[in-house]
Amino acid sequence: DIQMTQTPSSMPASLGERVTISCRASQGISNYLNWYQQKPDGTIKPLIYYTSNLQSGVPSRFSGSGSGTDYSLTISSLEPEDFAMYYCQQYDSSPPTFGGGTKLELK
């Protein structure tokens, strides 16, 4: 299975700050990389698919980039509702696997 490593595992940040979450695959995944947000109540929301395609309804402050083994999710200016867990997920090969998550916390 392809291992996905997210860094950092937790990130304190302030409102309005620009933040970047990284995700590294154990082998190249050809941009087959998705991002999800999970709120404390367990609700999971899709954000980005195929590295950089924004899910309909997701604010444009979210963006994704990357290639090969290294990918990132950037939030350009943090809003109160953005403090949550974030997971990357590869689907280059089955089984699809998720990163360990990054907890975005209010500083």
Next chain:
Amino acid sequence: QVTLKESGPGILQPSQTLSLTCTFSGFSLSTYGMGVGWIRQPSGKGLEWLANIWWDDDKYYNPSLKNRLTISKDTSNNQAFLKITNVDTADTATYYCARVMVIITPYYFDYWGQGVMVTVSS
């Protein structure tokens, strides 16, 4: 509007079979390209994909659990099911079902249920 909701037994004993139901609306599993996946999350841990089922009844399983998983669907009643045999405490988790569409990617889950918590305990 697409919605999904999981239901399950809540608690069961080791060696029993876990039966989960995903009841959905806003799409049909008889429509080309539609699918439902199951993903689970032990408390405080990450996400693990379990299985997908597609409109044409194709099924895909996580090899690490394949021998214990059975995914199925009832198109008429807009439901998908997952059975896990011979459960143990490691199967304690919140179980999610989610929609997938092959026209986007076969493993992009664009709508998720709220999750159902399952505890395996003697």
